[in-house]
Amino acid sequence: xxxxxxxxxxxxxxxxxxxxxxxxxxxxxxxxxxxxxxxxxxxxxxxxxxxxxxxxxxxxxxxxxxxxxxxxxxxxxxxxxxxxxxxxxxxxxxxxxxxxxxxxxxxxxxxxxxxxxxxxxxxxxxxxxxxxx
Numbered sequence: 814x815x816x817x818x819x820x821x822x823x824x825x826x827x828x829x830x831x832x833x834x835x836x837x838x839x840x841x842x843x844x845x846x847x848x849x850x851x852x853x854x855x856x857x858x859x860x861x862x863x864x865x866x867x868x869x870x871x872x873x874x875x876x877x878x879x880x881x882x883x884x885x886x887x888x889x890x891x892x893x894x895x896x897x898x899x900x901x902x903x904x905x906x907x908x909x910x911x912x913x914x915x916x917x918x919x920x921x922x923x924x925x926x927x928x929x930x931x932x933x934x935x936x937x938x939x940x941x942x943x944x945x946x
Contacts, residue, residue: 834909835872838916840882844869847880852888865898866890868908868915881912883926891926893934897941904945914944 835841847867848855858880861867867890869878884891901911915925925937 832913833873834870834912834916835876837913838872838881838883841872841876841879842882842885843877843879847885850882850885850888851890861890862908865902866895868898868911870909870912881916881926883916883930886930891929892932893929893938897925897929897934897938900938900941900945904941906945914941 842850844855844858848858851858853861858867862869862880867880867884869880871877872879884894886892897915898911901914906914915929918924919940921928921933921936921940925940928934928937
């Protein structure tokens with residue numbers, strides 16, 4: 814693995830290099846900013862990431878782990894996100910792969926994150942279940 818493209822997840826494991834998440838996802842929050850946005854502690858954010866209620870990745874080399882800002886809406890985790898992340902993780906996906914899929918246009922119309930934020934998550938979850946079989 815090329816050291817320039819390698820990053821680590823919240824548990825210190827190497828994440829596989831993939832698409833440029835920094836280009837795919839415009840706004841990121843560090844764990845402290847995420848905690849403030851959700852009204853919880855940084856330790857709670859860490860637990861939420863570990864339990865797949867939130868997803869985090871390193872958007873660019875040296876940036877440190879961050880949470881996409883669009884995963885938080887009105888002081889809460891976007892409705893349907895924890896269930897979607899569980900489905901994808903049960904299918905063997907890591908957080909980086911989940912975020913790539915969630916923020917890619919899949920003709921839903923639009924990206925899965927947009928459908929979730931607009932409370933149209935049932936089709937997103939159906940597609941995720943089909944991918945994770």
